[in-house]
Amino acid sequence: MQSLKSQQIVADFFAQGYRVSGTFQFSTRLFADVIYDTNTNYLAIQQAYLSPITDPAKISAYYRTTTMNKASLDFILMIEQKDGLRRDQRYALGATSFDLCLTVPFFEIKGRLPSTRHAFDARAFLTREAGAFITLLDVTARCTFNPDVSYQGGAALIARSSISFLGEHQSTEE
Amino acid sequence: MARVLIIDDSPDMLAMLRTFFKRRTSHEVMLATNGKNGLAIATENAPNLALVDVMMPGMDGYEVVRRLRADPKTRTMGIIILTARGQSVDQQAALQAGADMHLPKPVDMEVLADAVETVLLKARPAGKGIILPVIGLRGGTGVTTVAVNLAALLQQVGPTVLWDLSPASGHAALFLGLQPKTHWGIYLRDPAQPVEPLIMHHRSGLRVLCAPPIPGLFGWFSDGRAAALLKSLSADAQFVVIDMPSTFDAAVGPILSAAEKVLVITGADPPAIQTTLATLQILKRWNVEVVLARNAARSGRHLETRALEQAMRVTIHVDLPYDPNQSLALGKGVLLALAKPDSPLIAALKPTAQQLLGS
Incomplete structure (x- = not known):
C-alpha cells in the first residue's frame, strides 16, 4: 500500500474472503472520489495480487488488469491517510472525530470517524448519511477467525452495505 | 564495496533504487525485472545483498527468496524484502521465506540506507565478527x-x-x-x-x-x-x-x-x-x-x-x-x-x- 506517484496508489481491497493488493491509477479524480462515486459500479485495478484471507501473505493469483465490482467490496485499506480522503475531506475533515468499532464479513474494524457533529448517532449515521462508503482513519482491521492477523492503515473506505454492527468504541483506559 | 542485486518488476522503482545506490553508496548494482532473471543473475554473480519485491508476475518475491536460500551459491547472501505489502503478516511471511529484513514501501531513504548496511553486515564472510x-x-x-x-x-x-x-x-x-x-x-x-x-x-x-x-x-x-x-x-x-x-x-x-x-x-x-x-x-x-x-x-x-x-x-x-x-x-x-x-x-x-x- 503506497503512493508510488501522484497518479497511482497501491491499496488492499478486501472482498468476500479475499485480499487483493493492487494498483489504482487515476488522473483527474482522487481515488476516494472514484470509490464514493455512485455513478460507477466497477473499478479497474492493475497489477492485482490475490490472497485468501485464511492465508493473507500467500499470493495465489496474479492479474495484470482486473475489474472489481464496487458493490462486492467490504473495505479498502490504505497506508497513507490522504489516499483515503475525498477532495472535500482533504480541505476540511471536521473538528471532531468518533472512535468507531464495526464489523464487516470476516473482520472487526476499529478506526476514527472524522465529523463535524458533536455527538454520534449510529442509526442516523447509517440511515441518513449519503454515500455507499464511509471513511475511517487510523484503522486496525482484525480478522474474525484469526485474531492474531490484523491490518493497519492510515485510512479505510468501508462499504456501508457490508456493515453488520456499528458502535462507538469506548476506550477502557482513563 | 558490495554487489547488490535489485529484483523488481517496476521500472520506476528500479530506476529510483539505482539512483539511490549510485548517490549514497559505492556498491555495485545489478538489476532484474523478474524473479527468474534475478535468480540467474544471483547464481552467476553471487551478490552480497538482494533487494526483492514481493508482488511480481510469474514468480513472487517469497519464492525468489526461498530459491536463493536453497542454492549453496546464494545461501548466505543478505536479503531484504521491499514491498508494498507492509502488514505484519507480510513481514512474517518474508522472514519465514528466509529474508533478513522486511521493509514496506514507500521506504524512507535513510531507513533503506541503514537497512542495507545492517544486512550487509550480517551477510559477512564466515569467520568475520x-x-x-x-x-x-x-x-x-x-x-x-x-x-x-x-x-x-x-x-x-x-x-x-x-x-x-x-x-x-x-x-x-x-x-x-x-x-x-x-x-x-x-x-x-x-x-x-x-x-x-x-x-x-x-x-x-x-x-x-x-x-x-x-x-x-x-x-x-x-x-x-x-x-x-x-x-x-x-x-x-x-x-x-x-x-x-x-x-x-x-x-x-x-x-x-x-x-x-x-x-x-x-x-x-x-x-x-x-x-x-x-x-x-x-x-x-x-x-x-x-x-x-x-x-x-x-x-x-x-x-x-x-x-x-x-x-x-x-x-x-x-x-x-x-x-x-x-x-x-x-x-x-x-x-x-x-x-x-x-x-x-x-x-x-x-x-x-x-x-x-x-x-
Whole structure:
C-alpha cells in the first residue's frame, strides 16, 4: 500500500474472503472520489495480487488488469491517510472525530470517524448519511477467525452495505 | 564495496533504487525485472545483498527468496524484502521465506540506507565478527556478569571485542579492572574518528569498548550510528559480545538484525518473568534465534528451572548457577573466567558459548 506517484496508489481491497493488493491509477479524480462515486459500479485495478484471507501473505493469483465490482467490496485499506480522503475531506475533515468499532464479513474494524457533529448517532449515521462508503482513519482491521492477523492503515473506505454492527468504541483506559 | 542485486518488476522503482545506490553508496548494482532473471543473475554473480519485491508476475518475491536460500551459491547472501505489502503478516511471511529484513514501501531513504548496511553486515564472510548480544531487560539478572565472562571465554577461541552498550555508566570495565578512559561516548561526539583508539585492552587480549562513566553527557545512538559502529567492531574481531541496554531503542535494532543468536538472561522472580516474556515477544520482530538462560544472580533458594519453564511456558536452554566466586572476583577486579575457570558459573557458561556458536 503506497503512493508510488501522484497518479497511482497501491491499496488492499478486501472482498468476500479475499485480499487483493493492487494498483489504482487515476488522473483527474482522487481515488476516494472514484470509490464514493455512485455513478460507477466497477473499478479497474492493475497489477492485482490475490490472497485468501485464511492465508493473507500467500499470493495465489496474479492479474495484470482486473475489474472489481464496487458493490462486492467490504473495505479498502490504505497506508497513507490522504489516499483515503475525498477532495472535500482533504480541505476540511471536521473538528471532531468518533472512535468507531464495526464489523464487516470476516473482520472487526476499529478506526476514527472524522465529523463535524458533536455527538454520534449510529442509526442516523447509517440511515441518513449519503454515500455507499464511509471513511475511517487510523484503522486496525482484525480478522474474525484469526485474531492474531490484523491490518493497519492510515485510512479505510468501508462499504456501508457490508456493515453488520456499528458502535462507538469506548476506550477502557482513563 | 558490495554487489547488490535489485529484483523488481517496476521500472520506476528500479530506476529510483539505482539512483539511490549510485548517490549514497559505492556498491555495485545489478538489476532484474523478474524473479527468474534475478535468480540467474544471483547464481552467476553471487551478490552480497538482494533487494526483492514481493508482488511480481510469474514468480513472487517469497519464492525468489526461498530459491536463493536453497542454492549453496546464494545461501548466505543478505536479503531484504521491499514491498508494498507492509502488514505484519507480510513481514512474517518474508522472514519465514528466509529474508533478513522486511521493509514496506514507500521506504524512507535513510531507513533503506541503514537497512542495507545492517544486512550487509550480517551477510559477512564466515569467520568475520559473529555478533552475540546478551540482553535482560530486568535489572539485576546478571547480564553484565554473563557478557563479560562469555567474552573472556570466546577470547580463548578467537579475537573478541566486548561492547558495553549500557546507557547508564556500564560496569564491564569494573568487572575487568579497567578505567574507562576511552568509551563509545567519544565516538558519538565525533563519528568520523576511527574506532580502534577508543577500544581498551584487557591483559587477556579481550578488547573492550566501554560505556561512558558518566551517563547522559554524550547522547545516544541512532540506528545508523549503531550499525556503523557494529560494522567497525566486527571487521577486526571473530566475536562481538554486546552487553545490551535494558531498553529496546534505536541502537538495538541494527544489532539484533545483524545477530543470528541472542542470549536472553532471566531471573526467577515475578518481575523478571514478566519482563522476559515481554522481551521474547518483542524479539519476534527480528529473525534471531533466542537462547534463554536463567541466571541465579543471588544466593538463597531458587525456583527449580523446570517449575520456571512451566510458569513461563518456554524452554530454558541454559541454567547458570549462583556462584559466590563471582562477587569475590568482582571485588578484586579480576575476571572470574580467568581467575577460576572451573567455578560453577564458568563451567555452565562454556557449553553456553558452544551453543551460541552453533557447535
